[in-house]
Amino acid sequence: xxxxxxxxxxxxxxxxxxxxxxADGIGGLPLTPGGKTELETAATPNLDDLARRGVSGSMYPxxxxxTPGSGPGHLGLFGYDPLKYVIGRGALEATGVxxxxxxxDVAIRCNFCTLDAAxxxxxxxxxxxxxxxxxxxxxxxxxxxxxGVEVFxxxxxxxxxxVVFRGEGLGGNVADTDPQKTGVPPLPAVAADKESQWxxxxxxxxxxxxxxxxxxxxxxxxxxxxxxxxxxxxPSYQEVYGLKAxxxxxxxxxxxxxxxxxxxxMGKPGSLxxxxxxxEKVWPDYDFFFVHFKYTDSRGEDGxxxxxxxxxxxxxxxxxxxEKLKPDVLIVTGDHSTPAKxxxxxxxxxxxxxxxxxxxxxxxxxxGETAALCGGLGHFEAVHLMPLALAHxxxxxxxxx
Amino acid sequence: xxxxxxxxxxxxxxxxxxxxxxADGIGGLPLTPGGKTELETAATPNLDDLARRGVSGSMYPxxxxxTPGSGPGHLGLFGYDPLKYVIGRGALEATGVxxxxxxxDVAIRCNFCTLDAAxxxxxxxxxxxxxxxxxxxxxxxxxxxxxGVEVFxxxxxxxxxxVVFRGEGLGGNVADTDPQKTGVPPLPAVAADKESQWxxxxxxxxxxxxxxxxxxxxxxxxxxxxxxxxxxxxPSYQEVYGLKAxxxxxxxxxxxxxxxxxxxxMGKPGSLxxxxxxxEKVWPDYDFFFVHFKYTDSRGEDGxxxxxxxxxxxxxxxxxxxEKLKPDVLIVTGDHSTPAKxxxxxxxxxxxxxxxxxxxxxxxxxxGETAALCGGLGHFEAVHLMPLALAHxxxxxxxxx
Numbered sequence: 003x004x005x006x007x008x009x010x011x012x013x014x015x016x017x018x019x020x021x022x023x024x025a026d027g028i029g030g031l032p033l034t035p036g037g038k039t040e041l042e043t044a045a046t047p048n049l050d051d052l053a054r055r056g057v058s059g060s061m062y063p064x065x066x067x068x069t070p071g072s073g074p075g076h077l078g079l080f081g082y083d084p085l086k087y088v089i090g091r092g093a094l095e096a097t098g099v100x101x102x103x104x105x106x107d108v109a110i111r112c113n114f115c116t117l118d119a120a121x122x123x124x125x126x127x128x129x130x131x132x133x134x135x136x137x138x139x140x141x142x143x144x145x146x147x148x149x150g151v152e153v154f155x156x157x158x159x160x161x162x163x164x165v166v167f168r169g170e171g172l173g174g175n176v177a178d179t180d181p182q183k184t185g186v187p188p189l190p191a192v193a194a195d196k197e198s199q200w201x202x203x204x205x206x207x208x209x210x211x212x213x214x215x216x217x218x219x220x221x222x223x224x225x226x227x228x229x230x231x232x233x234x235x236x237p238s239y240q241e242v243y244g245l246k247a248x249x250x251x252x253x254x255x256x257x258x259x260x261x262x263x264x265x266x267x268m269g270k271p272g273s274l275x276x277x278x279x280x281x282e283k284v285w286p287d288y289d290f291f292f293v294h295f296k297y298t299d300s301r302g303e304d305g306x307x308x309x310x311x312x313x314x315x316x317x318x319x320x321x322x323x324x325e326k327l328k329p330d331v332l333i334v335t336g337d338h339s340t341p342a343k344x345x346x347x348x349x350x351x352x353x354x355x356x357x358x359x360x361x362x363x364x365x366x367x368x369x370g371e372t373a374a375l376c377g378g379l380g381h382f383e384a385v386h387l388m389p390l391a392l393a394h395x396x397x398x399x400x401x402x403x
Numbered sequence: 404x405x406x407x408x409x410x411x412x413x414x415x416x417x418x419x420x421x422x423x424x425x426a427d428g429i430g431g432l433p434l435t436p437g438g439k440t441e442l443e444t445a446a447t448p449n450l451d452d453l454a455r456r457g458v459s460g461s462m463y464p465x466x467x468x469x470t471p472g473s474g475p476g477h478l479g480l481f482g483y484d485p486l487k488y489v490i491g492r493g494a495l496e497a498t499g500v501x502x503x504x505x506x507x508d509v510a511i512r513c514n515f516c517t518l519d520a521a522x523x524x525x526x527x528x529x530x531x532x533x534x535x536x537x538x539x540x541x542x543x544x545x546x547x548x549x550x551g552v553e554v555f556x557x558x559x560x561x562x563x564x565x566v567v568f569r570g571e572g573l574g575g576n577v578a579d580t581d582p583q584k585t586g587v588p589p590l591p592a593v594a595a596d597k598e599s600q601w602x603x604x605x606x607x608x609x610x611x612x613x614x615x616x617x618x619x620x621x622x623x624x625x626x627x628x629x630x631x632x633x634x635x636x637x638p639s640y641q642e643v644y645g646l647k648a649x650x651x652x653x654x655x656x657x658x659x660x661x662x663x664x665x666x667x668x669m670g671k672p673g674s675l676x677x678x679x680x681x682x683e684k685v686w687p688d689y690d691f692f693f694v695h696f697k698y699t700d701s702r703g704e705d706g707x708x709x710x711x712x713x714x715x716x717x718x719x720x721x722x723x724x725x726e727k728l729k730p731d732v733l734i735v736t737g738d739h740s741t742p743a744k745x746x747x748x749x750x751x752x753x754x755x756x757x758x759x760x761x762x763x764x765x766x767x768x769x770x771g772e773t774a775a776l777c778g779g780l781g782h783f784e785a786v787h788l789m790p791l792a793l794a795h796x797x798x799x800x801x802x803x804x
Contacts, residue, residue: 003486003487003489004486005466005469005486008466008469008486012469055436360432360742360744360745360749362432362433362440362751362772363433363436363437364773364776365773365776376776376777377776378461378752378772378773378776379467379782380461380752380776380781380782381781381782382467382782386466386467386468388468389466389467389468389469390467390468390750391468392468393467393468393469393470393750394468398468398469398470398750399470400470400471400472400747400748401465401469401470401471401472401475401485402471402472402473402474402475402476402485402489402490402495403472403473403474403492403495403496403499
């Protein structure tokens with residue numbers, strides 16, 4: 003029996019409400035020896051107050067040393083072991099553009115490429131064609147018709163787009179058609195197992211029709227397919243935790259990830275304060291609220307330490323509005339670290355603070371990477387966060403007599 | 404290979420002695436923000452001194468967020484993963500009244516109920532009949548005779564009693580006979596697998612004979628059966644750790660749990676100081692000593708903060724008597740937290756202190772929940788405690804060359 007199975011057995015309802023506030027990539031690094039991280043540099047009176055009242059900890063998103071992408075990072079936060087539940091590349095790409103995958107879907111990442119008269123690839127990225135040019139071409143490919151299968155095509159960026167086949171008997175185990183070099187034609191789609199043979203046929207039909215539709219194009223007259231993947235089968239928040247969950251996010255990727263675990267996506271907020279407006283509006287109707295703030299990660303990715311500090315201060319400023327709703331459990335953390343010093347996601351642990359009537363306060367006087375090291379939640383992997391949230395909310399019965 | 408398998412391979416004998424002192428439910432919560440827990444409030448000079456000399460840690464009894472019952476809580480302390488070794492409800496009930504389960508036993512929790520002339524249940528708890536009335540009735544049921552099976556009946560409390568069938572070919576997988584409502588008769592016992600068919604037949608024979616024996620009763624003229632369970636198969640302390648283990652406890656539940664892992668129950672102490680008398684008496688004859696103190700939990704369950712503080716101080720006062728025996732390893736902890744504030748078991752971690760010649764002391768200056776957070780044992784799950792005990796006792800060989 004693993005922890006999630008145990009939680010299924012112990013879960014109980016009591017009308018309590020849990021808020022999970024995620025500042026994407028909030029964890030950081032000092033720029034100089036002896037310096038402070040972005041979070042420790044930022045003036046965060048509200049988060050520090052929360053740390054004084056609550057219980058802190060240092061969280062590994064996946065396992066020590068593992069740098070998470072957005073997919074595994076959020077699965078961990080949501081309590082799904084990212085090593086057990088793997089989201090295929092195609093499925094993640096579709097999710098990232100806000101496509102809601104169904105159980106009979108196979109998603110594929112595609113690249114426009116340039117083919118010569120002989121059908122050989124001369125440019126694997128169609129000269130990095132601009133999104134403005136490529137998007138209409140992707141939409142043009144929606145004309146493709148394959149009997150027995152529904153076909154969806156979504157523009158992504160520059161040479162990248164995304165295809166989803168929907169139908170019975172479509173396995174996700176098909177090899178990439180990108181030969182990874184020029185001077186040769188794209189590979190035919192080949193199934194790696196029986197269940198995926200029909201998928202490979204469908205893919206080859208799609209390519210044939212697509213190339214006709216693109217015949218008039220100078221650059222983007224061909225395509226390659228990668229990362230074939232069936233929709234991930236994830237048990238829902240309702241099944242596992244007995245929670246009616248709402249997701250509030252600005253970016254499609256995070257809305258998509260939340261949908262994969264059965265959260266309902268709320269509203270169309272365009273800023274953090276609009277996200278909190280939505281939270282206030284839907285507050286009576288849900289048990290669990292996932293609120294995602296993107297810009298702490300963005301500024302970290304840009305390598306902009308001071309701007310990330312500012313984003314953290316913006317994030318801190320909305321805490322009182324959330325606390326005003328009187329959640330039974332309020333958790334603030336990130337899905338991973340994005341140190342400006344590294345200008346990218348990192349493997350470093352992420353500080354967590356949890357506030358609840360029955361939490362056991364620790365000695366932490368501030369919300370930060372260093373302070374969290376002696377927090378009452380200790381050093382733990384993200385998959386334990388949801389059980390801790392449910393426990394503090396009184397939503398788990400005693401295990402055994 | 405799990406840790407227990409590794410320990411089996413590495414275990415070695417060296418005549419060292421280990422004491423595990425368990426103050427049931429010792430972990431707690433402050434009553435007011437910024438306050439102290441029961442343990443932090445109590446004057447515990449001896450435990451604090453132990454913390455200064457030893458190494459501390461913060462222990463999760465099962466997993467983060469999981470509130471343990473006494474069964475899983477103690478299995479964890481004893482080094483048996485409670486998610487791997489699950490004790491059935493019937494087995495736990497029998498254990499709780501001090502019944503020593505054997506390998507061919509199936510234990511069942513029973514309720515006296517009231518049946519009308521048509522045999523339908525009018526009261527599922529026989530009007531919560533008083534123990535003084537129900538105990539003789541349970542004992543009367545020992546008259547039941549079933550060929551090929553030994554039958555044991557033990558009074559428990561009010562309408563509750565416990566039945567054990569002993570014999571070959573008795574599976575534990577039988578559905579409850581309690582229909583969970585009135586106005587209908589009790590359900591017949593039905594086996595959920597081939598191995599349990601004989602058990603179901605035996606159960607139905609038992610009910611038939613029991614109802615005759617109870618025919619003259621106004622309230623308790625029927626019964627229902629729940630939580631059928633075979634005796635849990637737990638490898639013994641001798642097998643896994645190579646330890647000859649003694650259990651010293653006042654309450655039947657804890658004696659029973661210790662017996663399930665092959666400990667020998669010592670004496671009939673009625674108080675903590677009598678428990679230490681027993682410890683002193685049997686000291687030469689065993690390698691490992693489990694000493695259980697109940698009242699820290701009881702006062703917590705009663706929601707009495709100050710009285711729990713007093714119990715902790717009583718517990719602290721006996722530490723010198725234990726240290727006088729010069730155990731090679733002395734561990735003090737609890738099986739879970741029972742905060743007076745919550746008047747029940749909780750999911751919060753429990754402080755641990757371990758003292759041994761070769762422990763690596765940490766900076767902890769007191770024994771308490773907050774101090775333990777920065778202890779040298781870190782934050783860990785209870786199943787790791789026994790390997791730490793054995794290691795500090797020099798009872799584990801090097802793993803690999």
